[in-house]
Amino acid sequence: MSSTVVGMAVGAVLAVVALTLGFWAFVVVAVAIALGGLVGRIVSGDLDVRRLLDVLRGRRSSS
Template sequence: MSATVVGAGAGAVLALTWVALGFWAFVLVAVAMLVGAAVGRIADGRLDVMAVADAFRGRRSSS
């Protein structure tokens, strides 16, 4: 599946959630999708948690 198809599917899910259940359900679903995507990237090894934590602390790396 291409990133375009996945993005369109995610947008459709969010739009239908907003229409059917309202704004706060939309926000909850969006946050759950972001958490799920982050967990998936960590599991795949494509997200370095320590680098993200350092970025939030203001420490940057040029490498």
Template sequence: MNLTVVCAAFGAFLAFMGFQFGFWGFLIGAIFIAVGAFVGRAAGGKLDWRGVVDALTGRRSSS
């Protein structure tokens, strides 16, 4: 699947959550998607942990 299809599926899922469960269902669905994406990138080895820690602590890198 290409990125357009994946993003459309996420949009459809969030729209369903919003219609079915209201704003809080939409928000919880969006949080679960973000956590899932984060875990997926970490499991795939595509996540730069040093960059994440630097971003959370407010440090900037020159790269």
């Protein structure tokens, strides 16, 4: 599935939630989608957790 299709699906889900359940439900669903995407990238090996933690701590390296 392409990034465009996934983005459109996520946008549609967020729009439906915002219209039916309100702003705070929209925020909760958006955070859950972001966390799910992060976990998916970690599990698939596309994201290195150690590098991510180093960046969040401010320890950036060029290697």
